[in-house]
Amino acid sequence: MRALTRLSKGNIKKKTPVRDQIEATKDIDRYEMGWYGRRSGPLNPAATKRTEDEVIGRNPRKGEIRSIHTHPNFRRQMLLENSAYPSSFDLTSWSIEAAATDLRYFHVASIGPDGKVMGYFSYAATKKFIEFSKIELKYYHNYEKFEHDVPQFILNLERRLCSEKHASGRAFRESEVSEYFVKKGYLAHRITPMPGYVFSKDYGFFVKA
Numbered sequence: 604m605r606a607l608t609r610l611s612k613g614n615i616k617k618k619t620p621v622r623d624q625i626e627a628t629k630d631i632d633r634y635e636m637g638w639y640g641r642r643s644g645p646l647n648p649a650a651t652k653r654t655e656d657e658v659i660g661r662n663p664r665k666g667e668i669r670s671i672h673t674h675p676n677f678r679r680q681m682l683l684e685n686s687a688y689p690s691s692f693d694l695t696s697w698s699i700e701a702a703a704t705d706l707r708y709f710h711v712a713s714i715g716p717d718g719k720v721m722g723y724f725s726y727a728a729t730k731k732f733i734e735f736s737k738i739e740l741k742y743y744h745n746y747e748k749f750e751h752d753v754p755q756f757i758l759n760l761e762r763r764l765c766s767e768k769h770a771s772g773r774a775f776r777e778s779e780v781s782e783y784f785v786k787k788g789y790l791a792h793r794i795t796p797m798p799g800y801v802f803s804k805d806y807g808f809f810v811k812a
């Protein structure tokens with residue numbers, strides 16, 4: 604597996620500037636937040652609007668290669684919805700961004716009810732993902748043509764996401780989508796629990812060790 608930027612190298616288990624920056628953000632326990640980052644250095648805020656379920660953000664700038672956003676876990680029902688995984692909406696949005704910008708790395712930070720990072724889900728785009736994304740971008744507004752080279756699974760997913768709101772995109776298991784991308788070689792993946800936490804595959808979120 605290829606390295607996933609400094610964020611996910613071994614030193615992440617120590618308190619890092621990135622983690623400090625995330626945890627110092629206002630209302631981080633409750634509202635999603637998003638940033639873009641260059642290869643190193645502090646994260647640049649990307650959010651123009653934050654809610655409990657999504658973050659609306661600006662477009663990435665040239666040289667910003669990583670995206671990171673949070674998934675708060677203060678509501679118990681979210682814990683049963685694979686909250687550590689990127690949502691299907693997350694992945695398809697990134698796919699579109701990756702086709703047009705430098706964003707090659709994508710991280711989801713799970714935030715505990717105490718406002719602390721419980722763990723990260725990190726992805727690196729492969730060449731296959733970028734190529735796929737370019738096709739997707741080209742046909743984004745014309746799904747009828749978006750048939751060759753695209754598995755039916757993704758096609759169905761896309762149609763569903765287009766016709767429903769972000770929240771209802773959570774109705775099917777998020778793990779199915781990202782695991783499909785990883786299995787087929789579109790994405791490299793790393794799960795990084797913070798000290799004191801483990802990832803529960805059964806529930807799709809981080810739990811206290």
Ligand SMILES: [Zn+2]
Binds near residue numbers: 674689
């Ligand atoms: Zn998300």
